[in-house]
Amino acid sequence: MTARLPVALAGLGRMGRIHAANLARGSAVRLAAVHDADPEVARSVGEELDVPWVATFDDLIDAAPAVAISTPTGTHAELIVAAAEAGKHVFCEKPISLDRATAVAAVEAAEKAGVVLQVGFHRRFDPDWVVAAERIHAGELGEVTLFRTTLRDMNPPNPAFLAHSGGFFADVTVHDLDVARWLVGEVVEVTAHGAASDPAFAEIGDIDTAVVVLRFANGALGVIDNSRSARYGYECSTEVMGTLATARVDGAHRHNYEWRTPGWASRDLLSNFGERHRLAYIAELEAFAHSVGSGEPAKVDGRAALAAFDLAAAAERSYRTGLPVTVDGRNGLS
């Protein structure tokens, strides 16, 4: 048979359960074992998916040649290092760490160990974006002149999550920043603006709405708008305007149906990222297996993740200071 890459999964929260199901039903991956800080959760998921559940991360590392990490952010870097030092390939949810030095150390550990480290920027694997990206990268739209992207959640996450999210730019905007680098190239300046449309955010010194302006190395402008409180639904869309063509990726609807009543035609809207990017979460794990199997680098490796987080940090600085922040072109480790 075509070997399915066994992957052991740590962290069985909302995102972890999505990964668990996708690993269990993968065509290039399979779920080898699960682990969670809460042993009852691990047992429950293990039983449901018919795989072993283990009590420690060390046991998990022993269970397969690759691990997937969707534990709380604060533990990511440590687990990456432990897995890498054991020679295991790593798929890790973003961010690697909210502390840059810690993140750099984790990336370096993976590079030193020669293992694949892929970070969970799922949009790079979403078929709607991939099909546009291929044409953009093939030069079909000419020189990029304007980039625009939107990421909006229907409703804010719960406060407990927010407290450890790393802030709006590192948690939300970072996805659009990675897409900016993927589709257009390096960013040299970031200017960020934020607001709290929901007073609950103002009270904790946080924001729920942001507009971030980018200047790319080629001189093009980019603009990101983000919200945690869009109310009408979840939305993710991207436009890349070029001298020859313009690509737009959208897709706000949950179903392909319309309900008409006198004077109005209505379509239902997506409510969350899981609905919108279902195929992307499957594809990113398949791609991870492909990198492990082929030796090709991960499409979103540790350095790409660092580069996106450097831009998020620049956005945070810009927002705090009210000034544009210059970013050196050499995003990543150095």
Next chain:
Amino acid sequence: MTARLPVALAGLGRMGRIHAANLARGSAVRLAAVHDADPEVARSVGEELDVPWVATFDDLIDAAPAVAISTPTGTHAELIVAAAEAGKHVFCEKPISLDRATAVAAVEAAEKAGVVLQVGFHRRFDPDWVVAAERIHAGELGEVTLFRTTLRDMNPPNPAFLAHSGGFFADVTVHDLDVARWLVGEVVEVTAHGAASDPAFAEIGDIDTAVVVLRFANGALGVIDNSRSARYGYECSTEVMGTLATARVDGAHRHNYEWRTPGWASRDLLSNFGERHRLAYIAELEAFAHSVGSGEPAKVDGRAALAAFDLAAAAERSYRTGLPVTVDGRNGLS
């Protein structure tokens, strides 16, 4: 100055007022005088648009080199003949007459007088259909393989109108039958099905819903669906499928705006033909002036109108008998 064709207008009901406004503000036409069976109506419209109002159709004929007729159906043929015999060009709302012999006589009178006779099949002048028609007629979609068209009113007309409408097929379906001939070509067989979704129609022996199947001379199939009771809004759409391409004309929305509330995105729908075909009603009069000025035949002349009504009559026969009705290829006068 570029001469605007003076047009004298008879009949100031709903459709007549639309024509009055379009004639008054035309670029190739101008409103020369108005007449209505109700002198008060004529006076009121005349004053509003600053044109003479006249007491008789004979006076109206004297007022301009061309007349537009939107009086009740029963008077159309007689007025066409009178105008034609006076050497005046005629634009007339459909149908020419519910009696075929009378309609033929009117068409022959216009032909004998050498005047332009254009019948109000407005969709032939709607920019959305025209742009598709041009590509279809240029052969860009290859051989036609399937034709589909829809005409639906939001709500039924009032009973007084229905009593003199000529029946569902002659009043509603005839528009789609004309479009079928325009976009695809001659029809050789008609099979019609009808139903009364609103019991009020059943009570008067009429229908408010129909499906009509066409077979074209080239062997292609066509299908028309019509309703007087669509409830959600007015809709008119057409599809022509070909071996090289497929053209679709649609346009259900009243405005280009969307209103999003939690979980739903809604757009407003059109409520009547006036909203949908506003540009077509202007363009058909401009085209009439062009025919008069250039000597080119009208795009929908009397023979084309007869051909469409022959198909409507065939649909009526098919509906009454439950059987397909063969139509001879020589639609029109003969």
Next chain:
Amino acid sequence: MTARLPVALAGLGRMGRIHAANLARGSAVRLAAVHDADPEVARSVGEELDVPWVATFDDLIDAAPAVAISTPTGTHAELIVAAAEAGKHVFCEKPISLDRATAVAAVEAAEKAGVVLQVGFHRRFDPDWVVAAERIHAGELGEVTLFRTTLRDMNPPNPAFLAHSGGFFADVTVHDLDVARWLVGEVVEVTAHGAASDPAFAEIGDIDTAVVVLRFANGALGVIDNSRSARYGYECSTEVMGTLATARVDGAHRHNYEWRTPGWASRDLLSNFGERHRLAYIAELEAFAHSVGSGEPAKVDGRAALAAFDLAAAAERSYRTGLPVTVDGRNGLS
């Protein structure tokens, strides 16, 4: 763990491979074994999906409490009977048989054995249709007044397939006929029209285009248009118009992206049913497992399949005779 229903699969052609993958990665089903008339195909799929492959259908029946059948049509009924007599639940691709008596015997065998028999009318499980169906069945659109549905393939299947397809109506239209019964109710009259837009079909006495008009028991009209040669892409759409609301299901696009070049915005179209109904093929197997587990009847059981095929046969008769065909309201076995 939550028990996944083991399903043994016979027939590994195009549709069979789709089922194999969906069974292997199911959450309520799992692939227990595979069989194909060509042992090499069975071995290859078995190895790829890491399941046993068996040499005979008898061995397959022994391998699991349920079987899925996607063998050539001519073998369906026989395999259903064999499985049913062995007490196994059966999921079978449509049609049960091109011979009505044979189909009836197979349905009766399953009923007698008390096993679940589900037939592969996938659209009943497609989320886009399901969401509309729920609202229709809840009465949200009032009384149905007009039904319209479209099924079009981009390109015709190969001639070898056509020879055993049972004809256009039984192979293509039957899907729309089942949807008609599901969404609106019983059909009492069928009138069918066909044409061969591609001369290759005319040569073998077959058609590639059809328009079928339905009259429902409640008096509403329905219309189906089908093509094997739409050329632009695969399309499946359905509209149900009611007195309170109108539901439309569509979804022609392969991706949610638009490519803009000077003067034009373009979106890509679907090319086949596998792309369009991917989720439906997964959901129908999950629903099958649910019926087996819960004892609830299958959503598309043998009688429903017979009823749809009776309508397809009526369409075929109508097409051959050129006349409407009355269908008795008691569709199904009796």
Next chain:
Amino acid sequence: MTARLPVALAGLGRMGRIHAANLARGSAVRLAAVHDADPEVARSVGEELDVPWVATFDDLIDAAPAVAISTPTGTHAELIVAAAEAGKHVFCEKPISLDRATAVAAVEAAEKAGVVLQVGFHRRFDPDWVVAAERIHAGELGEVTLFRTTLRDMNPPNPAFLAHSGGFFADVTVHDLDVARWLVGEVVEVTAHGAASDPAFAEIGDIDTAVVVLRFANGALGVIDNSRSARYGYECSTEVMGTLATARVDGAHRHNYEWRTPGWASRDLLSNFGERHRLAYIAELEAFAHSVGSGEPAKVDGRAALAAFDLAAAAERSYRTGLPVTVDGRNGLS
């Protein structure tokens, strides 16, 4: 008859000819006379529309109780003052003047004379925006949380025009700034970014692309993106996100038709503002007549125009300095 307001028109360039046709065919306005710096142009248009053409602006003022000004920008203020002092109502294309003091003087002259002064921000009269604005102003979307608007031209204007355009922000962005004030309210901070995607703009020290971030008095963020070089077509769209609902105005297509070829569905795009806002250019003149007739203030009066230009000037300053520019809440004259 209902009195149509006679309007005398000065300036018969591209925009002037649009106004000439709309005045000539208006229902609340009529074209009383025309004037242009080039007497041949004035004569030609006068003959075509059957109205007097006059040699001087003084003669034009005498010709009607209201004047419309679409002369080159540099002459606007002087003509406004002359007309106002003669007691004539004024419709004037934007901008009033590129020099603020001159613009203020013109606005004050009109106010002192007690005449209506309306400035040509046409989008305020576009039905697509008006329908959304009504619901926004009625409070249906709750508190505004994010505003986004786009204005893009397909191709840059000719260099001769650019030299006197007042710069990108005063010529292009000002339209979106006026819409921001109209739909959301006062702006307190502007941050602008610009780029020259076409090297021809860089050579003359100008830009063809901009992103402008707004902060409104209520704390909400806004973002504008503009381009003179969108290449694919003309586009104008606006989104207002609120706590209860989100409104989107769009409308990129020239016709309501789709052309399908194997694998692709294409729709045509608009090429310029004249196509997109045809109805708005008619409605703004009708609204002007309404203000003159009713004594109600113009919907976009001189102070509103000044406020929008103050924001454009702030954007220009922000772009030049690379810093946010604070705007006092008291936009307009003071």
